[in-house]
Amino acid sequence: xxxxxxxxxxxxxxxxxxxxxxxxxxxxxxxxxxxxxxxxxxxxxxxxxxxxxxxxxxxxxxxxxxxxxxxxxxxxxxxxxxxxxxxxxxxxxxxxxxxxxxxxxxxxxxxxxxxxxxxxxxxxxxxxxxxxxxxxxxxxxxxxxxxxxxxxxxxxxxxxxxxxxxxxxxx
Numbered sequence: 001x002x003x004x005x006x007x008x009x010x011x012x013x014x015x016x017x018x019x020x021x022x023x024x025x026x027x028x029x030x031x032x033x034x035x036x037x038x039x040x041x042x043x044x045x046x047x048x049x050x051x052x053x054x055x056x057x058x059x060x061x062x063x064x065x066x067x068x069x070x071x072x073x074x075x076x077x078x079x080x081x082x083x084x085x086x087x088x089x090x091x092x093x094x095x096x097x098x099x100x101x102x103x104x105x106x107x108x109x110x111x112x113x114x115x116x117x118x119x120x121x122x123x124x125x126x127x128x129x130x131x132x133x134x135x136x137x138x139x140x141x142x143x144x145x146x147x148x149x150x151x152x153x154x155x156x157x158x159x160x161x162x163x164x165x166x167x168x169x170x171x
Contacts, residue, residue, distance in 0.1 A: 015139060016054070020047040023131040025066065027073040035069050042098045043069075062127035064091040065098070067120060070127055086112060087120050 021044065025035060035043065046063025054060045062070075068091035071084065080088060089109035096103045112120065 015135060016051055016060070019131065019135050020044065020051055023047070023135055026062075026070055026127045026130050028070060028077050029073075033073070035065075038099045038101070039065055039069065039095065042095055045098070059125075060128055061121065061124035062131070063124070065095040066127055067091045067124050068095050070123065083116055083119070087116050087123075090116075091120070 025040075025043065027033070034040070042065040043063060046065055050058075050060050050063060068088060071080070071088040071091065074080070075088070086109055089107055090112050093103050093108050093110070
């Protein structure tokens with residue numbers, strides 16, 4: 001592995017770690033509500049766990065709390081069908097238990113069918129993809145702005161240097 005590849009891999013790892021705390025919570029179409037504090041704690045914890053598991057080679061995706069929040073925001077757009085209600089209740093049950101909160105017995109969903117689990121995994125992958133694309137776009141924009149600022153500063157320094165040089169011939 002070359003030095004450039006190591007540097008790129010290290011930069012990506014740092015970006016992933018920063019993303020744990022700074023990535024936005026993806027919601028459905030303009031729902032700007034943020035999850036309550038106890039929900040945010042579980043989201044952060046799930047992101048940390050997922051990042052640690054990625055070191056062992058596991059795929060990174062959003063956690064159950066983020067999936068639960070996304071599905072709840074989507075339900076404001078249109079009613080959920082039976083399958084997505086079960087998926088939501090499954091994520092909600094796991095999230096509330098992680099928060100050490102009681103889940104009403106009629107709302108508990110312990111298992112999902114293979115199809116429903118596949119749909120949940122697909123949603124979690126998509127949520128993570130949206131978050132990482134936003135983070136990478138912001139990183140690129142930040143680096144671009146830093147380069148432009150550096151160029152401006154260099155240009156100003158050159159202009160000041162030219163002004164400070166004495167004129168050899170003054171007519």
